Amino acid sequence: MAAAQVPGDAVHLLEVRSIKRAALPIVLIIVGLLGLYMIFHGLSAGKVPGNTEQVSPPSPTNSTSSPEDLWQQGVSYQFGHGVPEDFDRAVSLYRQSAEHGFAHGQAALGIMYQFGHGVPQDYSEAVKWFQKAADQNLAEGQSLLGVMYQFGHGVPQDYQKAVELYRKSAEQGFAEGETNLGIMYEWGHGVKQDYKEAAKWYKKAADQGFTRGVYFLGNLYLHGHGVPTDRKRAISLFEQAASQDSPEAKEALKSLQVNKHSSP
Numbered sequence: 001m002a003a004a005q006v007p008g009d010a011v012h013l014l015e016v017r018s019i020k021r022a023a024l025p026i027v028l029i030i031v032g033l034l035g036l037y038m039i040f041h042g043l044s045a046g047k048v049p050g051n052t053e054q055v056s057p058p059s060p061t062n063s064t065s066s067p068e069d070l071w072q073q074g075v076s077y078q079f080g081h082g083v084p085e086d087f088d089r090a091v092s093l094y095r096q097s098a099e100h101g102f103a104h105g106q107a108a109l110g111i112m113y114q115f116g117h118g119v120p121q122d123y124s125e126a127v128k129w130f131q132k133a134a135d136q137n138l139a140e141g142q143s144l145l146g147v148m149y150q151f152g153h154g155v156p157q158d159y160q161k162a163v164e165l166y167r168k169s170a171e172q173g174f175a176e177g178e179t180n181l182g183i184m185y186e187w188g189h190g191v192k193q194d195y196k197e198a199a200k201w202y203k204k205a206a207d208q209g210f211t212r213g214v215y216f217l218g219n220l221y222l223h224g225h226g227v228p229t230d231r232k233r234a235i236s237l238f239e240q241a242a243s244q245d246s247p248e249a250k251e252a253l254k255s256l257q258v259n260k261h262s263s264p
Contacts, residue, residue: 067102070094074108078117087118098129103138106130110144114153123154134165139174142166146180150189159190170201175210178202182216186225195226206237215241215249222252231256 065073074093077086091112097105110129113122127148133141146165149158163184169177182201185194199220205213218237221230235256241249 065096067097067100067105070097070100071102071105071108074105078108078112087112089118091118098132101132101136103133103136103141106133106136107138107141107144110141114144123148125154127154134168137168137172139169139172139177142169142172143174143177143180146177150180150184159184161190163190170204173204173208175205175208175213178205178208179210179213179216182213186216186220195220197226199226209244211241211244211246211249214244215246215252218249218252 070093074090074097075081076083077093078090079085091109094105094109094112098109106129110126110133112118113126113129115121119125127145130141130145130148134145135141142165146162146169148154149165150162151157163181166177166181166184170181178201182198182205184190185201186198187193191197199217202213202217202220206217214237218234218241219225220227221237222234223229235253238249238252238256242253
């Protein structure tokens with residue numbers, strides 16, 4: 001699915017300031033924003049799951065363009081890949097792709113409505129397109145829709161529905177869905193709190209090299225939740241996530257270094 005880079009202001013919102021277990025609402029807001037950012041970022045790379053090829057600069061749109069071609073052209077216009085950046089043009093292309101039933105186009109159009117890029121921000125419209133993608137069993141669409149239900153954006157807040165969607169996404173091996181499902185188990189939202197189950201899903205995401213999964217698994221090892229307390233393992237995971245440019249992992253390592261120096 002197409003995901004895009006979030007503007008700098010949004011990226012700053014994703015910073016986690018401490019490895020200490022922050023107040024629940026703050027953690028969940030950060031998690032939600034980061035989750036959308038990661039999916040959005042994946043879309044910007046123009047990758048279809050299972051396809052490592054980058055989207056090529058668009059060829060002129062014509063009446064024979066396939067829904068996938070339209071989506072790929074939309075990605076190029078959204079991010080200025082080989083053409084001037086043009087959100088309006090990207091939305092037009094995504095809409096054509098989406099209206100032809102292409103799930104990645106539907107998810108991409110939903111994200112444009114989610115962030116208000118090229119269209120007025122409209123959570124309800126975002127939900128509509130995420131739902132269409134999810135109905136086609138697109139793992140990214142399921143995870144995106146789950147975020148909307150988790151935070152009550154465009155739909156009534158419903159943790160159980162969010163868990164259902166995250167599980168569908170996770171069971172397809174989508175790392176974002178695995179991580180989001182782990183979060184629900186860690187915090188007991190929509191399911192009984194179960195740190196071991198959280199660790200299981202974080203590990204699945206971490207085994208794919210997914211940054212958030214790596215970081216959250218490290219946190220469980222640091223605090224001994226669902227896994228044995230293992231500071232060395234936690235630091236190793238934080239270092240891995242930090243090498244993938246995770247701001248919260250970098251803060252975790254700084255905090256651990258400070259604590260190490262301040263220990264008797």
